[in-house]
Amino acid sequence: MTTIAQARPSLTTNDAAVLQALFDAESSPSSGITVDSSLPSWPATVNISEADLSTLRSQETEIIHRLQASESPSQETIQEALEALNSLLERYPTYPSAYANRAQTLRLLVDPKYNENPHENTESIADDSLFTPQAAHLSSKIFADLGEAITLATPASPADPVSTVQARLLADTHTHRGYLLLKAARVKKTRSDQETEPVGPERLRGLSADQLEEMASRDFFFGGRYGNKVAQQLAVQTNPYAKMCGAIVKEAMRKEMEG
Template sequence: MTPIPSTKPNLTTNDSAVLQALFDAESSPSNAITINAALPAYPTHLNITPELLQTLQSREISIIRTLQSETTSLETIQQAIQDLDALIAEYPTYPSAYVNRAQTLRLLIDTTPSSSSSEQSKAEDEDDKLFAPENAEYASTLLADLGQAITLATPRSPADPVSTVQARLLADAHTHRGYLLLKAARLKKESHEEQEVGGGPDRLRGVEPGQLEDMASRDFFFGGRYGNKVAQQLAVQTNPFAKMCGAIVKEALRKEVAGDDGVRI
């Protein structure tokens, strides 16, 4: 067996920095956002004063507490959604209510019995139910809620600092939506028939799996940018540019390590 040469690739400092930034989401300069704990919870243009925020949070906590039992009934979940509907109708610029309604809608979908009683359906991933045709309306509202929360909480300029509350909400909402988009992409890939994903906004229908993955990657990027550690890793794994460059770099390094002897690793 021909021994593998011990020669190591000679990367410049700049090359190493570029590779580190590309493949390590946590080291990327784009993660350098400013979180200022002294800022109001939400941007001033949303007109949510500290006094109003306290009232809204109190109502919100009261609604969420009804869902924290291990035996939460379908009726209780539906009532919580109605209460969140009322809160949003009264205060449409309150981002947190949209995120919590999205979470409650997922709970509703998970709790509602499937229309099919087959063993195959029972064995399916619970998240698959989100994209079942019978849940299309719920899924549409859920994803629209995440989008609205992101729109409301996102700073007007990328250079603007964000509050702790704002950063946490954006991290969670982007990561949640990214996960669902990635799930939709995988369901389309796994489908043996060219069927559309049943749930979600109309804009997802007809979108190719690769495009859905790109959308998910973007959400994971922003989720990681605002502090979600899982999103930081998923952003790298789903980034098509990183994957493409990874294959190119890997091949280049293999050739450089092999040297003139043509030894492959």
């Protein structure tokens, strides 16, 4: 755990506490969620019986195992998995996990290496091909599925406890969407003002790189809140206030060293 030490000029107790919260992911509210292993897998609003959930989990596991049998599954294997997930969701349209897994499967259509290590670091973010006009429909579907999974799995109140399964899905799905938003922000930053090629789904195209990064930071915050350690760190790194304070602190230290 990082400790913010007081330095000349000395910080007030409140200032030190603010800096501690900004720069140390472990001190933030991201660890405040209550996970109750005795709870049912999903909220009552999902409205799927435990017997049906058991069958769904088995079918879903079989679909994912076929995809994971190879680090770079064939297009035919990916399409078969998508068809199976589509069929599953037609029968059970409120099943959150299937939306999350369909989003990950759609990613494989343009980013086969995503199958190797989807939630470990920002290097696994999809390449720029997901943010081209040709992939706009695909990226829209990915964001829609991630959003639907999050909506269905999120508790009615932030204070409500969540199940182990629910927390894991919310951690992974918020982190996945955060990665994509961060990549969209980076793509936008690398393009000149003269370039008019759209970035990602239509609803994101009018947003600036900074706005996309702020949205990514929010998703990383929630990903960390539900237990993803990498998301906790990324939430701090992408937090606009932490970045601003970091710049102020660096400038103050530079001036102090020069003086």
